[in-house]
Amino acid sequence: MSTSMSARRLISPPVQMVAGLGVFGLAGYLFVALTGHTLATDQANLTVVLYFLVNVIGPGVFAALEQVASRAMSTATASGHSLGPVIRRVARSGAGLVAVVTAVLLLLAPFAVDRTLGGDWALFAEILATPVIIAALSAVRGVLAGTQRFGAYAATLTVEGGVRIALCLLLVALGVGDAWVFGLAYLGSSVVAAVLGLALLPRAHTGEQVAPPPVGRALVTLAVATLLAQLLPNLAPLAVNSRLPLDSAVALVFGQAVVVARIPLMALFPVQTMLLPSLTAAVARGDRGFVARRMRLLFGAVALFGAVYAVLFTLLGPWVLRTFMGAPVDPDASVTLLLALSTVVLVGAFAAQPALVALRRDNVVTLGWALGSAVTLALVVLPGDPPFVAALAQAVGPALTMLVILLGLRTALRGMRAGEPAETPRPTP
Structure with a gap:
């Protein structure tokens, strides 16, 4: 009995979250470290710029979607209300936010590419894809957090970080010297995590039908x-x-x-x-x-x-x-x-x-x-x-x-x- 209880403590949601975050965080720092060690200075600088821009545009905007989804799902769960209407409203609002962010990025393209990305349009294409990718991942994580499925949430962190590390190490082994290829590896891992999160979403339970609060x-x-x-x-x-x-x-x-x-x-x-x-x-x-x-x-x-x-x-x-x-x-x-x-x-x-x-x-x-x-x-x-x-x-x-x-x-x-x-x-x- 004591052994099983100890095992449960070792794999409790907080422990899983810390472990997942460890892998996720390590991946980000390895991305910067590996490119700094292996790429020419101009390409390494571009990967650092990409790292910061993706974090500003992606989590910088769509962390709000995760917070709103988590708050709405927490309220619905605590009240015994149906989750379906909440999820649908969050999804619609998230899609609208993606459209706005994408339009702003297109308007800023001439300045951003010339002054910040060194004229690399391939990197800008990856940045342009960031809103859709991160919106999907943030919405999924918000639903998982709001329903307190922290084990599944941690799994998305672990997979995103693990795939990112594996892809970056592969590119280094292959001797790739272009920043935009490392950018594909960085964003590709987020896509894999989003797909996993969708598979782990809870089923919308049937409860009292209420109009979800505006989000x-x-x-x-x-x-x-x-x-x-x-x-x-x-x-x-x-x-x-x-x-x-x-x-x-x-x-x-x-x-x-x-x-x-x-x-x-x-x-x-x-x-x-x-x-x-x-x-x-x-x-x-x-x-x-x-x-x-x-x-x-x-x-x-x-x-x-x-x-x-x-x-x-x-x-x-x-x-x-x-x-x-x-x-x-x-x-x-x-x-x-x-x-x-x-x-x-x-x-x-x-x-x-x-x-x-x-x-x-x-x-x-x-x-x-x-x-x-x-x-x-x-x-x-x-x-x-x-x-x-x-x-x-x-x-x-x-x-x-x-x-x-x-x-x-x-x-x-x-x-x-x-x-x-x-x-x-x-x-x-």
């Missing part, structure tokens, strides 16, 4: 917020790359340093995914204490982690870049310190976001990321040494975002204590 406005609001949330951490490497030559070793190393510095954000991902459904259920039953306790616990952990991480990354960051990323030069200590501090602040902001989403304060989330991104964009173009200016902008902007989110969370919790009614779907006539 269009919430999706747009959160899409803007998540786009800015991804744009803000990625503005710095994109700005440095645009201000330095394509074959610049300094630009390549700065982009690699940002990738390594952001590793802690990956560790927060399963926490967000598993926290949102429980917070949504707590808000629905008016349990303010549960929400407040979870936030205090998270912020305490972030503060403790931040103090240690800032010192470690400043001291060891250059060695990690040389050893694992093949960095030809070392970044300045001031740059690594600023990147470490900005990462800690971003961890805090992302930790608070699920509570605001559960409390339906989507506008606060959007406002925080908008203000932080605006300040970062204003600072990142200032004259001076591009890596230092960009790193400074990455510290100041997220700090402003964190302040807005904390104030919004405090206001929302006070409103919940005052007895503001939760929004619930109304039964259909």
Whole structure:
């Protein structure tokens, strides 16, 4: 009996999520490391640019679709309502968002290809395919998270990361030297994960038929917020790359340093995914204490982690870049310190976001990321040494975002204590 219980603990959903995230995160960093080691500097720079752009356009926008789907499915499940209408409404809204994002990308094509992608239209074609691929994957993961099927969710992470690692290693073994081919491997793994997720979706149970709450406005609001949330951490490497030559070793190393510095954000991902459904259920039953306790616990952990991480990354960051990323030069200590501090602040902001989403304060989330991104964009173009200016902008902007989110969370919790009614779907006539 004890052996079987131990085995169940070892393969519990949180453990599966951590393992899946480990494979997924390793794949992203291997993608950057392998291309940095094996490709010419200009092609390696293009793969770094592709990595950041795909994360801005894909998860940056469509993480909102996952959050909206998770929140809607959590509410329907907790209320005993049918899931079918919710899934259909989320799918329609997601398709509309794909159309909008694709149209914007087409309008930006001349500037993006010439100034950011070095005239490589094959890379732009891959970026243009990103909205459809990531929308499907995000919708699937949102449904899985909202119905608390975290084992299946973790399986999509494991498969996406595993396929990505295998394909990248194969390309290195074959001696492929073109960035766009590595781009195919990066996005192809997401396609495989989306197909697996579709096969693991739960059957829509038959419950009380209600009109699902509108998700269009919430999706747009959160899409803007998540786009800015991804744009803000990625503005710095994109700005440095645009201000330095394509074959610049300094630009390549700065982009690699940002990738390594952001590793802690990956560790927060399963926490967000598993926290949102429980917070949504707590808000629905008016349990303010549960929400407040979870936030205090998270912020305490972030503060403790931040103090240690800032010192470690400043001291060891250059060695990690040389050893694992093949960095030809070392970044300045001031740059690594600023990147470490900005990462800690971003961890805090992302930790608070699920509570605001559960409390339906989507506008606060959007406002925080908008203000932080605006300040970062204003600072990142200032004259001076591009890596230092960009790193400074990455510290100041997220700090402003964190302040807005904390104030919004405090206001929302006070409103919940005052007895503001939760929004619930109304039964259909």
